[in-house]
Amino acid sequence: MPRRVIDSLDAYQRRHRWLGFPIAVAYKFGDDQGAYLTALIAYYGFLSIFPLLLLMTTVLGFVLQGDPDLQATLVDSALAEIPIIGAQLRDNVQSLKGSGAGLAVGILGTVYGSLGAAGAVQNAFNRAWAVPRNERPNPFATRARSLLLLLVLGVGVLVTTALSGLSAGGGALGGTGIGIAAIPLTTVMNVVLFLLAFRVLTVGDVSTRQLRIGAVVAGVGWQVVQLLGSIYVKSILKGAPEAYGVFGLVLGLVAWIYLLALIVVLAAEINVVAQRRLWPRALLTPFSDDVELTSADKRAYAAYAASERHKGFEVVDVGFEPQEEEVGATDGGESGRP
Numbered sequence: 001m002p003r004r005v006i007d008s009l010d011a012y013q014r015r016h017r018w019l020g021f022p023i024a025v026a027y028k029f030g031d032d033q034g035a036y037l038t039a040l041i042a043y044y045g046f047l048s049i050f051p052l053l054l055l056m057t058t059v060l061g062f063v064l065q066g067d068p069d070l071q072a073t074l075v076d077s078a079l080a081e082i083p084i085i086g087a088q089l090r091d092n093v094q095s096l097k098g099s100g101a102g103l104a105v106g107i108l109g110t111v112y113g114s115l116g117a118a119g120a121v122q123n124a125f126n127r128a129w130a131v132p133r134n135e136r137p138n139p140f141a142t143r144a145r146s147l148l149l150l151l152v153l154g155v156g157v158l159v160t161t162a163l164s165g166l167s168a169g170g171g172a173l174g175g176t177g178i179g180i181a182a183i184p185l186t187t188v189m190n191v192v193l194f195l196l197a198f199r200v201l202t203v204g205d206v207s208t209r210q211l212r213i214g215a216v217v218a219g220v221g222w223q224v225v226q227l228l229g230s231i232y233v234k235s236i237l238k239g240a241p242e243a244y245g246v247f248g249l250v251l252g253l254v255a256w257i258y259l260l261a262l263i264v265v266l267a268a269e270i271n272v273v274a275q276r277r278l279w280p281r282a283l284l285t286p287f288s289d290d291v292e293l294t295s296a297d298k299r300a301y302a303a304y305a306a307s308e309r310h311k312g313f314e315v316v317d318v319g320f321e322p323q324e325e326e327v328g329a330t331d332g333g334e335s336g337r338p
Contacts, residue, residue, distance in 0.1 A: 122142055132307055
């Protein structure tokens with residue numbers, strides 16, 4: 001593509017926020033190696049799901065041993081939050097009984113996977129906000145935050161599970177309006193949960209107000225993935241041969257967890273780009289050094305270097321060689337060094 005065309009496109013995206021902002025988010029995601037951060041969260045999320053389900057069904061087997069109907073109702077409501085595997089597990093969960101071994105394995109697996117997932121999310125947030133290493137929580141504080149996050153999410157799951165049950169049972173109660181109303185209510189609850197989660201896992205010098213945009217994006221995105229997961233089960237896995245169904249089940253579960261993790265990481269990047277005004281970015285920044293950096297580029301690159309500071313007395317100084325042409329005219333009015 002001729003350089004003149006590229007320059008025209010670059011100038012256009014710098015002047016128009018609707019294009020420049022998502023490009024800046026994508027570049028920030030790439031700079032932070034967001035795909036790897038997402039994969040790490042998805043890995044621990046995958047490890048935590050089955051022990052969590054084992055723990056849930058084991059506890060219900062102990063507590064509701066004399067009431068299998070109520071046990072099945074509660075499990076069905078909880079599995080509605082996992083559209084990819086919910087239908088398959090729902091057919092077999094009635095056979096699970098409370099046992100000491102199942103309880104022990106469920107607790108250990110859930111703690112390991114959940115703390116790992118929460119720690120991976122914290123690491124992703126610290127990377128997105130370019131928190132210097134010496135200012136990040138120590139291993140004990142990290143795990144304390146993870147436990148607090150699990151407590152917050154545990155309460156939230158109870159509420160969203162109840163809303164899911166209300167949505168599923170709306171028709172049975174004689175009015176589809178109840179089921180329809182449960183969808184926006186669940187979305188709002190998701191937004192609140194993500195706002196609380198972002199507050200717990202984000203460094204203290206970032207105000208709660210600065211986390212609202214990402215919480216809305218994550219809450220709405222989570223609900224969309226839930227709906228798409230339900231469609232996937234109904235259209236792809238329904239009626240599939242058993243071997244194909246199991247294969248699709250595993251792939252679908254991994255994809256579902258990865259999409260949820262991706263939404264969380266992208267929401268964090270959106271918060272950072274919006275609140276630190278890391279846009280517009282030069283269009284060719286990720287591909288070439290032959291580019292006129294914007295002030296947002298310089299602030300982003302300076303932050304990346306500062307985030308690698310390991311000690312408080314370590315000094316990180318970032319500079320940029322003089323460029324032949326100034327970019328203030330096409331930089332959205334921003335100038336200055338980071």
